Ligand SMILES: Nc1ncnc2c1ncn2[C@@H]1O[C@H](COP(=O)(O)OP(=O)(O)OP(=O)(O)O)[C@@H](O)[C@H]1O
């Protein structure tokens with residue numbers, strides 16, 4: 001009993017519990033959800049699907065978590081930046097104005113680095129507006145939210161650029177001879193790099209300090225503006241990475257559809273992870289679990305045959321439930337009941 | 350006697366995770382009395398007040414108020430206001446980005462006939478209220494433009510301006526000068542004579558004996574006793590609070606008196622900050638404790654902020670250990686060996702959601718740089734050391750700072766700067782909100798550190814405290830440094846210099 005209480009007190013308890021719940025529903029409704037099979041030498045199954053399709057949201061959630069923590073605001077441009085990065089990469093690979101190509105103009109790695117760097121540039125732009133010019137995060141990132149897609153279209157000369165070059169598909173699909181979808185590896189890599197960075201340097205403490213009280217952080221010797229800027233930069237780079245994966249899946253730069261509405265899922269993932277959107281303390285693991293929870297819900301709904309039009313409604317209801325369960329009011333209500341019981345048991349003793 | 354009772358709280362229990370903040374505590378407030386609530390840091394004074402005013406829900410216990418039916422259970426501060434309880438909390442909780450007038454009248458703005466806010470009327474009323482406290486400030490300025498002391502006065506003005514039957518003041522005088530304290534006491538006495546019951550929390554014992562009629566002492570969340578002021582002399586009061594005998598007035602004196610020809614550590618030459626402080630010169634030697642004194646708003650805090658670089662100096666130059674300093678941000682001064690404890694604990698000091706450990710190592714970590722993380726074991730060691738040394742009352746080193754009592758939060762911020770072992774430590778009201786036992790400890794520690802070669806700039810609104818620790822004092826008036834006293838440091842001399850009796 002006591003151990004159980006200890007477990008429920010953990011910050012990660014609720015996010016994990018929610019994910020578990022979603023999976024449980026599947027277990028009863030349709031156990032085949034958990035089936036994994038091998039076709040044509042690659043893994044198939046809904047679980048694999050969730051892990052694979054959830055990659056973009058997970059990568060975005062990593063960056064978004066830092067932005068939320070440091071500035072108590074959200075970067076709503078990430079979806080558009082994904083698309084811009086994809087367009088940038090395809091333009092560099094295909095050459096400007098080329099509609100479809102099967103040979104690439106520059107080495108693949110250069111193209112991908114260009115896309116990621118483009119994401120970083122967008123992040124730096126957002127960061128400068130927020131950290132230096134003190135513009136509200138929502139307003140500052142609104143600029144690229146609207147502009148990035150248009151810039152992407154310009155890069156691609158107003159058309160969808162196809163890269164029919166086999167290796168370009170690896171990133172978003174499968175590496176030859178590997179049964180596990182590549183996006184899973186990319187996500188793991190991004191998570192490990194960021195987590196290691198947070199663990200090995202003091203950046204985590206810095207970000208939280210600035211997010212909680214930037215004035216006090218400054219007096220204690222932190223460069224609040226720089227730290228805020230860095231978070232936006234990292235967020236932009238993450239968006240660039242996610243854009244690469246999304247573009248590689250469909251081996252083209254579909255400016256209008258890549259990353260559409262992903263900013264919402266990314267923000268939601270942060271919230272589902274038990275992070276306060278008011279900034280300060282953050283929990284990266286929570287956000288990542290949140291990201292896969294969202295994908296699991298989406299996949300479940302599709303598997304249950306909920307039409308794509310109605311899926312958002314059901315998703316919204318589930319999200320409302322999860323968010324309510326995690327809300328401070330609900331938590332303090334739980335806490336109060338516990339405190340009362342504690343007091344009573346003390347009295348009895 | 351019975352029907353004199355205005356508020357009675359009985360058997361109040363309140364627990365937080367891991368802490369029993371109140372353990373069957375009690376408090377009785379009578380009409381027309383000023384009732385001191387005393388106890389060490391973390392004794393539960395603020396908590397019992399918050400249980401009364403609805404900030405916290407108590408776990409158990411009864412609260413009764415004359416004229417109100419039954420067991421009162423306020424769930425919000427508005428509930429408390431409705432039944433006539435006005436409160437000034439320990440941490441000023443006004444809106445820094447609203448004007449003084451707005452802060453005073455928020456929620457009860459005067460309206461025009463058409464139902465809009467009558468700004469002119471509001472500003473006029475605000476002026477009147479502040480004049481009542483003899484504070485002449487521009488009420489149309491936003492609150493953040495004013496020092497923490499003025500903010501405290503505004504909070505007090507806001508509370509006393511309402512028609513209340515009970516007034517609660519949680520350490521209202523912590524950043525006030527004698528003069529402001531006097532003004533506050535006058536208002537308190539007026540209210541008392543009108544029959545208002547006042548609860549007054551303070552760590553200044555003299556103030557208790559000056560205005561209070563009765564004293565309730567708490568220790569470790571429990572009720573120790575209720576006394577009339579006459580039956581509880583100072584020594585007994587201290588003993589009741591600490592649970593042991595302690596002589597808080599025992600002589601400690603700056604014996605070391607860094608010799609006048611010691612090595613000069615810091616020289617400020619014509620530094621200034623527009624709008625707050627006029628050009629000043631300042632010099633401090635190794636191992637010296639220099640006090641900066643002056644009236645409220647005389648520029649004491651602004652001067653040290655300028656030295657430290659919290660506000661950038663716009664003229665002159667600053668030399669430390671013979672090297673000219675180029676300070677763009679506080680981190681530059683930290684690297685050069687400075688530390689600065691700001692006077693506004695909540696806004697400039699506390700990182701409330703971070704743990705006690707993280708708060709303690711923050712400045713040290715910042716100085717070392719992001720890539721040189723202090724190993725966790727080392728962090729724990731540092732945190733534990735200061736928790737022990739400053740007797741910080743906390744359930745663990747991983748507890749969030751905001752869950753500590755006000756005085757204990759202050760100790761954590763002091764620890765943050767001690768942990769960096771600076772050459773020059775600037776302390777702006779270091780003992781604010783700290784109980785008498787620890788206060789003496791901190792004074793002793795300052796002297797010990799000075800003996801070991803640390804230079805200290807010390808600001809306190811308590812002249813007594815400065816006399817005990819400083820070997821020299823700078824006097825400030827209207828944002829200008831007007832003089833220094835380096836011999837015959839006596840209360841009388843300092844007071845005279847501050848008031849500016851140019852005789
Ligand atoms: N929000 C909170 N969460 C957890 N613990 C708390 C909280 N507020 C207070 N406490 C604990 O309750 C105890 C009493 O705190 P309280 O603030 O009432 O002390 P106090 O007498 O006002 O001290 P001080 O003189 O330092 O202001 C302390 O041990 C503190 O750690």
Ligand SMILES: [Mg+2]
Nearest residue numbers: 395439754755
């Ligand atoms: Mg208190």
